[in-house]
Amino acid sequence: MSANDDGMILNFVTSSGSAADEATGTKKITGGRWKDRRKLRMQLQPKPNKREQEEEGLADDLEPKKKKHESDRKNAEQRSGKIGNRQTKSLDDKLTNENHNTGGRSNKGQLPPNTPGAQIVSSLFTSNRDIATSKNTNAKDESALVNPSNAPLTGDDFESLHTNETLVQHLKGKMEITKPTSIQKKVIPHLISPKNDNDLFINAQTGSGKTLAFLLPIVSQILDMKSHVHRKSGCFALVIAPTRELASQIYQVALQLTQCCHFLVPCLLIGGERKKSEKARLRKGCNFIVGTPGRVLDHLQNTKVAREQLSSSLRYIILDEGDKLMELGFEETLTDILKIVHGIPLNSSKFPSLPNRIIHILCSATTKGHVKKLGDVVLQNYKLISGKEKGKYSKSELAAVPDQLKQTITIVPPKLRLVTLGGELNNITKRHYHSNEDAEPGVTTRTMVFLSCSDSVEFHYEAFSSADSAYKNCVSDSVRELTRGSTVLPCFDLSKQPQVVLYKLHGSLSQPIRSSTLKHFSTDNDATKGKHLIMFCTDVASRGLDLPDVGAVIELDPPFSVEDHLHRIGRTARAGRSGESLLFLLPGEEEGYMDHIRKYHPLGWSLVKYDEDILEPAFKALHVERSDKQQYRDENKKEVLNWDTNATTWHLNVERRILEDSTFKSVALKAYMSHVRAYTTHISSEKQFFNVKCLHLGHLAKSFGLRERPKSMGMQNNKNGKDSSENKKPSKEGAKNKMWRMARNAVKESVSEFNY
Numbered sequence: 001m002s003a004n005d006d007g008m009i010l011n012f013v014t015s016s017g018s019a020a021d022e023a024t025g026t027k028k029i030t031g032g033r034w035k036d037r038r039k040l041r042m043q044l045q046p047k048p049n050k051r052e053q054e055e056e057g058l059a060d061d062l063e064p065k066k067k068k069h070e071s072d073r074k075n076a077e078q079r080s081g082k083i084g085n086r087q088t089k090s091l092d093d094k095l096t097n098e099n100h101n102t103g104g105r106s107n108k109g110q111l112p113p114n115t116p117g118a119q120i121v122s123s124l125f126t127s128n129r130d131i132a133t134s135k136n137t138n139a140k141d142e143s144a145l146v147n148p149s150n151a152p153l154t155g156d157d158f159e160s161l162h163t164n165e166t167l168v169q170h171l172k173g174k175m176e177i178t179k180p181t182s183i184q185k186k187v188i189p190h191l192i193s194p195k196n197d198n199d200l201f202i203n204a205q206t207g208s209g210k211t212l213a214f215l216l217p218i219v220s221q222i223l224d225m226k227s228h229v230h231r232k233s234g235c236f237a238l239v240i241a242p243t244r245e246l247a248s249q250i251y252q253v254a255l256q257l258t259q260c261c262h263f264l265v266p267c268l269l270i271g272g273e274r275k276k277s278e279k280a281r282l283r284k285g286c287n288f289i290v291g292t293p294g295r296v297l298d299h300l301q302n303t304k305v306a307r308e309q310l311s312s313s314l315r316y317i318i319l320d321e322g323d324k325l326m327e328l329g330f331e332e333t334l335t336d337i338l339k340i341v342h343g344i345p346l347n348s349s350k351f352p353s354l355p356n357r358i359i360h361i362l363c364s365a366t367t368k369g370h371v372k373k374l375g376d377v378v379l380q381n382y383k384l385i386s387g388k389e390k391g392k393y394s395k396s397e398l399a400a401v402p403d404q405l406k407q408t409i410t411i412v413p414p415k416l417r418l419v420t421l422g423g424e425l426n427n428i429t430k431r432h433y434h435s436n437e438d439a440e441p442g443v444t445t446r447t448m449v450f451l452s453c454s455d456s457v458e459f460h461y462e463a464f465s466s467a468d469s470a471y472k473n474c475v476s477d478s479v480r481e482l483t484r485g486s487t488v489l490p491c492f493d494l495s496k497q498p499q500v501v502l503y504k505l506h507g508s509l510s511q512p513i514r515s516s517t518l519k520h521f522s523t524d525n526d527a528t529k530g531k532h533l534i535m536f537c538t539d540v541a542s543r544g545l546d547l548p549d550v551g552a553v554i555e556l557d558p559p560f561s562v563e564d565h566l567h568r569i570g571r572t573a574r575a576g577r578s579g580e581s582l583l584f585l586l587p588g589e590e591e592g593y594m595d596h597i598r599k600y601h602p603l604g605w606s607l608v609k610y611d612e613d614i615l616e617p618a619f620k621a622l623h624v625e626r627s628d629k630q631q632y633r634d635e636n637k638k639e640v641l642n643w644d645t646n647a648t649t650w651h652l653n654v655e656r657r658i659l660e661d662s663t664f665k666s667v668a669l670k671a672y673m674s675h676v677r678a679y680t681t682h683i684s685s686e687k688q689f690f691n692v693k694c695l696h697l698g699h700l701a702k703s704f705g706l707r708e709r710p711k712s713m714g715m716q717n718n719k720n721g722k723d724s725s726e727n728k729k730p731s732k733e734g735a736k737n738k739m740w741r742m743a744r745n746a747v748k749e750s751v752s753e754f755n756y
């Protein structure tokens with residue numbers, strides 16, 4: 001067993017072993033054949049199972065292990081200046097003592113260790129892997145003045161870009177948009193000018209207004225045409241986006257834009273909606289089609305009227321988030337769509353002021369890899385328009401993060417991930433309360449927490465919303481408003497409403513629930529105004545979604561690629577607004593990821609200590625009560641405890657809930673296993689940082705509230721959430737094949753995540 005397995009050993013259950021002792025060889029078996037005697041002896045002397053075998057070894061192992069812990073801890077103490085692991089001997093001793101008082105932490109059990117069924121629970125703060133990064137080599141210059149890089153440009157206006165006058169007035173009056181952003185300034189003149197008819201490859205920062213950059217000049221050109229157009233004139237532009245949410249959002253922008261010209265009508269075609277009503281809308285006529293690839297192709301193949309809409313009028317095909325379209329395997333679908341569309345004859349004499357060929361526009365965060373292949377297939381003689389300023393920053397193929405985004409990174413041992421997330425959410429909530437102290441009506445704070453899979457979203461949503469039933473469901477059960485008496489965050493005053501609403505969003509939810517959850521999160525109304533809205537989500541929410549005023553993005557699980565990282569954090573700091581993001585990394589190999597993403601963060605980041613900077617401010621000067629005891633009903637008599645004791649109690653409360661609530665336990669088990677599976681799907685170029693073999697599975701289990709690692713990683717949960725692997729024959733599948741199968745399943749799951 002490796003040194004890193006220490007935590008696992010601490011988790012073993014001590015068995016009474018009495019039955020086995022009695023049966024051992026003292027009885028003499030005589031008579032019969034030797035084979036029968038041997039058989040009987042073996043029956044009487046049951047084979048020690050794996051756990052018992054390991055326990056036998058444990059007694060021998062434990063002493064050297066204990067010594068190793070001791071020396072590890074001393075080493076950590078000596079390494080002053082390192083991040084985290086600043087626990088001192090007295091703290092460890094204190095925790096150990098308090099473990100007795102609070103029902104079992106550290107190396108002590110809830111029951112005396114020799115009691116049958118006693119469980120040994122590993123401490124949060126001990127045996128954690130050392131953090132190697134001692135210095136922030138990409139530190140942010142806090143004193144430097146930063147200009148928001150995706151903000152509207154102060155010196156320019158839309159009139160000078162030859163945008164239609166009615167549209168400009170509408171932008172100013174109804175949409176409060178007066179100045180173009182940098183990418184709009186580059187794209188609009190190109191698309192408006194009749195001389196330019198080459199295809200476009202648009203590559204720009206997140207939140208820089210790409211949607212308007214392509215929609216605005218198209219609508220402007222249609223409005224500038226001499227011929228009178230109406231909804232039956234045909235479809236001028238087909239916009240394809242990888243997710244239903246993004247397609248719906250682009251459709252909403254098109255709706256907003258065409259409010260000044262009601263005769264132009266956009267239409268939305270996405271999976272999860274009724275095809276019949278989409279057909280009816282197509283029959284009525286539309287001028288812009290926005291949709292997801294599968295549904296668009298379906299209509300083009302099976303709905304005659306959809307093909308008729310495109311004949312003679314179609315001039316623009318826009319593929320938004322091209323890299324994601326490719327990553328999700330839509331290449332074939334897109335090729336089929338293009339084949340059908342290009343097969344429809346174009347009557348260039350009908351709208352002579354529009355380009356006399358179909359212009360293809362590809363928007364993508366990256367210009368390399370798969371998307372380049374898509375570009376080669378889709379685009380002809382294309383022009384690359386990049387939001388990057390010449391000579392500024394990296395030579396990379398990806399746009400850098402917006403300058404005003406405040407990136408923070410924290411390196412957190414696996415056992416402490418959940419409690420550190422709790423601490424961070426608590427700190428943001430405290431800041432939210434503080435900013436709203438005098439403000440009337442209160443400011444709404446929005447935070448997004450990105451996780452690797454749907455099951456993990458379910459677990460964290462449950463863990464942070466339903467500790468004590470002090471909540472009420474708002475939209476089905478995907479939106480929960482926490483109510484008076486909730487104890488999920490330590491800053492809650494039990495006598496007041498917590499002013500926190502929690503959301504979950506992932507691809508396994510039905511489309512209507514996904515849409516209504518997003519709508520609830522995005523709108524300021526009586527249910528949301530002045531509150532802290534926290535959304536737990538998968539990458540389904542990372543692409544292109546323009547949610548208003550997201551103040552913070554937390555990447556609890558590392559992104560699956562740099563593009564995903566940039567898109568996740570790009571949900572904040574949009575269109576010149578401020579925003580901050582926090583990336584969690586594990587000590588060890590994951591620390592190398594910082595070098596990998598450095599070039600996309602040219603202005604640097606802050607490195608924060610999970611204990612001093614997150615846990616201590618969150619848990620200090622209070623008394624977190626154990627969930628199984630109501631000792632201090634009188635708030636004034638509460639004894640103030642140390643932050644580490646409070647953090648441990650908070651975590652134990654989650655663990656206790658899992659022990660008591662079998663439904664929550666199955667949610668935690670599923671989340672843990674899906675998390676590990678998802679971890680195996682990191683792309684090969686990033687495997688050096690995210691290698692499942694380097695994960696400490698026992699410690700990781702702790703961050704899902706589990707006191708030990710589930711025995712069978714490949715086990716399937718039956719309907720009751722119980723392990724059904726016991727009933728199955730042991731698989732002959734080799735470890736390597738199993739890993740590959742799990743990885744393939746995870747990829748499949750992540751694709752179906754988006755449910756096209």
Ligand SMILES: Nc1ncnc2c1ncn2[C@@H]1O[C@H](COP(=O)(O)OP(=O)(O)OP(=O)(O)O)[C@@H](O)[C@H]1O
Binds near residue numbers: 176204546
């Ligand atoms: N010229 C402008 N002035 C002010 N706000 C703008 C302007 N253009 C766009 N916006 C706003 O900026 C936000 C981001 O726009 P949009 O969603 O189009 O960005 P994006 O570049 O497509 O982002 P992503 O890469 O994340 O998809 C939207 O809320 C939009 O209304």
